[in-house]
Amino acid sequence: MRPRHSKRVAxxxxxxxxxxxxxxxxxxDGLFGGKCGIGPVSLFDATGFPCAVAAEIRNPNxxxxxxxxxxxxxxxxxxxGLIAAKxxxxxSGLDLDHCERSRxxxxxxxxxxxxxxxxxxxxASWSGQRRPRPSLxxxxxxxxxxxxLADRYGLHGFRSTICTACSSSATAIGYGLDLIRSGAQDLxxxxxxxxxxxxxxxxxxxLRLMDPDYCRPFDKNRRGxxxxxxxxxxILEDHGRAQQRGxxxxxxxxxxxxNADAFHMTSPDPEAAGMSKVMAKALDAAGVGPEALDYxxxxxxxxxxxxxxxxxxIKNVFGAQRARNLAVxxxxxxxxxxxxxxxxxxxxATILALSRQRVPPTIHWEEPDPDCDLxxxxxxxxxQEVRIALSNxxxxxxxxxxxxxxxx
Amino acid sequence: xxxxxxxxxxVISPLxxxxxxxxxxxxxxxxxIKRITAFDTSPFRSNLAxxxxxxxxxxxxxxxxxxxxxxxSRMAVASSVxxxxxSGLDLEALDKDxxxxxxxxxxxxxxxxxxxxxxxxxxGPRGAQPFLFPETVPNAPTSHIAIFQGITGPNSTFCxxxxxxxxxxxYAQNLLLHHLVDVVLVGGAEELSPxxxxxxxxxxxxxxxxxxxxxxxRPKLNGGxxxxxxxxxxIMERxxFALKRGARIYGELSSGVVTGGASAMGHYETTGHQxxxxxxxxxxxxxxxxxxxxxxxxxxxxSGELDLLEYEQIVAVFGKRKAELAVTxxxxxxxxxxxxxxLRTAATLLSLHQQSPLPTVTAETLQGxxxxxxxxxxxxxxxxxxxxxISSTYGGASAGLVFTRHQENESS
Numbered sequence: 001m002r003p004r005h006s007k008r009v010a011x012x013x014x015x016x017x018x019x020x021x022x023x024x025x026x027x028x029d030g031l032f033g034g035k036c037g038i039g040p041v042s043l044f045d046a047t048g049f050p051c052a053v054a055a056e057i058r059n060p061n062x063x064x065x066x067x068x069x070x071x072x073x074x075x076x077x078x079x080x081g082l083i084a085a086k087x088x089x090x091x092s093g094l095d096l097d098h099c100e101r102s103r104x105x106x107x108x109x110x111x112x113x114x115x116x117x118x119x120x121x122x123x124a125s126w127s128g129q130r131r132p133r134p135s136l137x138x139x140x141x142x143x144x145x146x147x148x149l150a151d152r153y154g155l156h157g158f159r160s161t162i163c164t165a166c167s168s169s170a171t172a173i174g175y176g177l178d179l180i181r182s183g184a185q186d187l188x189x190x191x192x193x194x195x196x197x198x199x200x201x202x203x204x205x206x207l208r209l210m211d212p213d214y215c216r217p218f219d220k221n222r223r224g225x226x227x228x229x230x231x232x233x234x235i236l237e238d239h240g241r242a243q244q245r246g247x248x249x250x251x252x253x254x255x256x257x258x259n260a261d262a263f264h265m266t267s268p269d270p271e272a273a274g275m276s277k278v279m280a281k282a283l284d285a286a287g288v289g290p291e292a293l294d295y296x297x298x299x300x301x302x303x304x305x306x307x308x309x310x311x312x313x314i315k316n317v318f319g320a321q322r323a324r325n326l327a328v329x330x331x332x333x334x335x336x337x338x339x340x341x342x343x344x345x346x347x348x349a350t351i352l353a354l355s356r357q358r359v360p361p362t363i364h365w366e367e368p369d370p371d372c373d374l375x376x377x378x379x380x381x382x383x384q385e386v387r388i389a390l391s392n393x394x395x396x397x398x399x400x401x402x403x404x405x406x407x408x
Numbered sequence: 409x410x411x412x413x414x415x416x417x418x419v420i421s422p423l424x425x426x427x428x429x430x431x432x433x434x435x436x437x438x439x440x441i442k443r444i445t446a447f448d449t450s451p452f453r454s455n456l457a458x459x460x461x462x463x464x465x466x467x468x469x470x471x472x473x474x475x476x477x478x479x480x481s482r483m484a485v486a487s488s489v490x491x492x493x494x495s496g497l498d499l500e501a502l503d504k505d506x507x508x509x510x511x512x513x514x515x516x517x518x519x520x521x522x523x524x525x526x527x528x529x530x531x532g533p534r535g536a537q538p539f540l541f542p543e544t545v546p547n548a549p550t551s552h553i554a555i556f557q558g559i560t561g562p563n564s565t566f567c568x569x570x571x572x573x574x575x576x577x578x579y580a581q582n583l584l585l586h587h588l589v590d591v592v593l594v595g596g597a598e599e600l601s602p603x604x605x606x607x608x609x610x611x612x613x614x615x616x617x618x619x620x621x622x623x624x625x626r627p628k629l630n631g632g633x634x635x636x637x638x639x640x641x642x643i644m645e646r647x648x649f650a651l652k653r654g655a656r657i658y659g660e661l662s663s664g665v666v667t668g669g670a671s672a673m674g675h676y677e678t679t680g681h682q683x684x685x686x687x688x689x690x691x692x693x694x695x696x697x698x699x700x701x702x703x704x705x706x707x708x709x710x711s712g713e714l715d716l717l718e719y720e721q722i723v724a725v726f727g728k729r730k731a732e733l734a735v736t737x738x739x740x741x742x743x744x745x746x747x748x749x750x751l752r753t754a755a756t757l758l759s760l761h762q763q764s765p766l767p768t769v770t771a772e773t774l775q776g777x778x779x780x781x782x783x784x785x786x787x788x789x790x791x792x793x794x795x796x797x798i799s800s801t802y803g804g805a806s807a808g809l810v811f812t813r814h815q816e817n818e819s820s
Contacts, residue, residue, distance in 0.1 A: 397551025
């Protein structure tokens with residue numbers, strides 16, 4: 001199809017940290033090897049919750065690659081973001097000293113941000129401690145990672161932080177695409193970060209949305225999601241600029257769309273209208289027809305209703321026959337639901353599917369569900385042609401975002 | 409740029425509920441700063457804020473709709489109802505997939521975050537109140553607007569502290585210029601919960617009033633931040649779309665730029681160079697020079713740090729006009745909060761449309777020199793073409809936006 005935009009946007013750097021791998025190569029091995037990161041929570045006391053497991057990053061030395069002053073007053077969430085950004089920038093081979101720093105933007109998607117820091121502050125004040133450490137509050141703004149990244153790398157370009165719960169970082173990547181296409185920026189550092197917190201853990205537990213064992217997307221016996229934590233940062237670059245400097249191009253960001261169910265704060269629309277339209281609009285924005293798509297990285301939370309509705313939406317867009325021939329997998333089965341970072345982590349998984357020509361699996365899948373009769377790439381990754389791939393992110397509040405990527 | 413217009417305004421503010429009351433108080437330089445009575449401030453060092461009073465959501469939406477909403481969601485939805493009615497848009501006649509909702513807020517419902525977490529602390533894992541949790545996401549107010557109005561187009565929420573609403577407006581502009589939507593409900597909102605107040609109080613950055621409860625409050629320049637709350641929704645359209653439907657146009661967004669520079673944690677940009685670049689780039693994109701600017705709406709917030717930084721950059725940009733330069737630090741009236749940029753924009757648009765200037769203080773006031781007091785000048789009608797709005801946030805980012813009067817003869 002004819003590209004609608006004169007400017008093309010390339011992904012030239014990736015950085016990622018999750019419970020199944022704390023670098024891009026480790027994540028790639030874990031993802032395609034079907035590794036599960038879900039286990040008992042150690043960050044806080046999870047005793048007494050109906051579900052006490054999550055995909056936590058169990059590394060006590062996360063600060064190891066930084067000088068002490070670089071991580072002072074930095075929340076766990078922002079630390080994960082800094083780790084991913086460091087890897088992504090190194091990976092991109094960019095020499096920021098030779099970049100016009102006002103032409104490099106930072107657009108990050110956030111979830112609970114530094115909630116874990118705020119919780120320490122709140123717990124102390126609630127228990128009657130007179131002066132809890134005020135710096136814990138400073139670390140708790142949703143936008144601290146955006147400012148930290150710009151500050152650390154001396155960037156003077158556009159900055160913004162998107163907070164739409166589970167679709168935040170997918171929308172951030174979409175906005176990055178817009179900023180480069182419109183010529184406002186040459187490069188955008190984008191993605192998202194999330195750390196586990198008591199608040200989100202208690203919240204999803206209270207809503208009875210968590211599987212006490214581990215999440216089983218698209219499985220008949222699925223009982224809910226597993227929370228996770230992690231960060232993924234992508235370097236988006238004007239395609240011509242990337243070609244000129246001869247850097248490896250992982251993928252091309254072809255288009256995105258976002259919309260609203262306008263139905264309910266926590267339940268998806270039973271007709272799956274919002275989910276269907278966002279996929280169709282993203283494909284349209286990318287200038288590709290449904291027949292060109294080979295892989296969907298599903299939102300796939302493993303709640304009863306999400307997976308059923310997402311299946312329905314995929315059938316609405318592609319037709320029942322074609323839908324069954326599409327590879328559709330949920331990375332959340334390995335890394336849990338990383339909320340604000342989920343869109344970016346799953347974008348990386350989607351890009352790896354394109355660059356490896358291999359689709360990642362949905363692990364923990366045992367029994368087929370007639371309501372989810374798609375090829376969810378059960379339990380094992382497989383080699384196959386991936387020309388165009390789409391990644392879905394659906395959030396609380398009925399916020400839907402779909403991203404479309406093509407080969408680099 | 410310059411193809412974006414505003415056609416509707418809704419405001420829930422510490423100066424009054426509704427666009428008309430807000431503007432009447434704003435125009436006359438009336439302050440919303442009061443000693444806090446909404447919650448007990450005895451555990452805190454400070455006691456001042458700009459709170460929204462006399463707000464009854466039932467004037468805007470049925471109780472069944474707002475019953476479970478947080479305060480911020482109620483204010484945001486109410487402002488959207490007023491803005492839509494003001495715009496004369498018939499949503500039912502539009503393709504709602506091509507209508508967007510984009511809001512900016514620093515924290516969303518900080519009150520619900522606290523209530524939910526405290527329910528966990530008190531009741532343990534099985535005592536946490538499930539109905540409080542969905543409102544803790546910052547995108548809840550934006551989603552409530554979409555749900556209440558049945559708006560199915562692009563929906564997003566921007567959280568970047570004191571430039572949250574400004575970044576929301578620029579994303580709305582982006583959606584319109586890319587023809588992804590025809591109309592956007594854009595705005596900003598914040599609720600001043602006791603929790604949010606206690607966090608700023610703990611940082612020791614807030615201003616306190618001396619004297620007894622009945623004494624008048626005289627805010628001190630450099631005396632510390634005074635927090636506020638409120639919500640505003642603006643109806644934003646492409647000019648061609650607005651003209652085609654014969655809409656009344658308040659004003660135009662001629663340009664908008666976000667920049668950022670180095671800052672220490674919890675502080676504003678160290679040098680102000682990027683703040684100046686935001687101003688100069690916004691002027692350049694609007695094809696205007698400093699001499700074309702009739703009003704300068706600044707984000708000074710009594711912190712002293714930001715006020716002085718803005719003074720220095722304004723003098724650098726408007727140097728030649730220094731002697732006569734007056735500015736409008738609207739946060740001196742409505743308080744400082746994440747969505748404040750939307751209320752400041754509402755005031756700017758009403759000023760341009762009615763050709764009635766914003767109240768001003770001398771630029772030197774921002775320096776906060778010892779012995780200087782706050783004195784507002786209220787203006788009669790004047791010819792106004794362009795207003796520059798400057799906003800900066802701790803963390804180092806700045807935004808520069810230029811709003812211009814809509815001129816009928818440009819319409820064709």
